[in-house]
Amino acid sequence: MKRAIEVARAGHWPAAERTDTVTLLFDDRYRRRLRMLGDNGLDFLLDLVEPIVLHTGDGLRLEEGGFVEVKAAEEDLVEVRGRDAASFARIAWHLGNRHLPAQITADRILIRDDHVIIDMLKGLGAEVRKVKAPFDPEGGAYGQHNHDLGHRHGPLHENRHGD
Numbered sequence: 001m002k003r004a005i006e007v008a009r010a011g012h013w014p015a016a017e018r019t020d021t022v023t024l025l026f027d028d029r030y031r032r033r034l035r036m037l038g039d040n041g042l043d044f045l046l047d048l049v050e051p052i053v054l055h056t057g058d059g060l061r062l063e064e065g066g067f068v069e070v071k072a073a074e075e076d077l078v079e080v081r082g083r084d085a086a087s088f089a090r091i092a093w094h095l096g097n098r099h100l101p102a103q104i105t106a107d108r109i110l111i112r113d114d115h116v117i118i119d120m121l122k123g124l125g126a127e128v129r130k131v132k133a134p135f136d137p138e139g140g141a142y143g144q145h146n147h148d149l150g151h152r153h154g155p156l157h158e159n160r161h162g163d
Contacts (some may be wrong), residue, residue: 004046008059010055016066019062020067023039024072026101034046046114057069071134077110082127
């Protein structure tokens with residue numbers, strides 16, 4: 001079986017050497033070892049030294065040459081918006097205080113559907129609606145669950161900054 005043994009971050013691998021793509025849900029993009037099936041049928045084993053979060057555009061280097069490009073699958077999510085900047089900041093604070101995985105952009109936050117959280121957000125005056133989109137949440141201030149080899153801040157601290 002072919003083995004993917006290394007991750008090359010988006011833009012740092014030769015796209016001309018792509019042999020297949022693999023489209024994964026967020027929960028399947030934090031792995032060390034997992035059998036995968038590419039979108040065009042390539043059967044391979046992800047076999048990394050340690051688990052790492054995979055992002056859209058990353059390349060999985062195959063041991064015998066070539067790369068499998070990672071794509072984030074669309075998921076059922078909830079889009080959250082504030083009435084204004086102050087409302088948006090308040091909503092973001094409340095979500096962060098609950099340590100929920102959240103993907104934050106300039107004007108919206110994407111989270112997983114949770115009726116208790118949705119009720120809380122509505123109580124804060126948030127606009128919420130269900131959407132289908134790729135999910136790439138923030139990694140957290142201490143790098144939990146979204147480790148990234150590209151941004152080292154010290155020997156024990158790694159963080160993804162949304163790039």
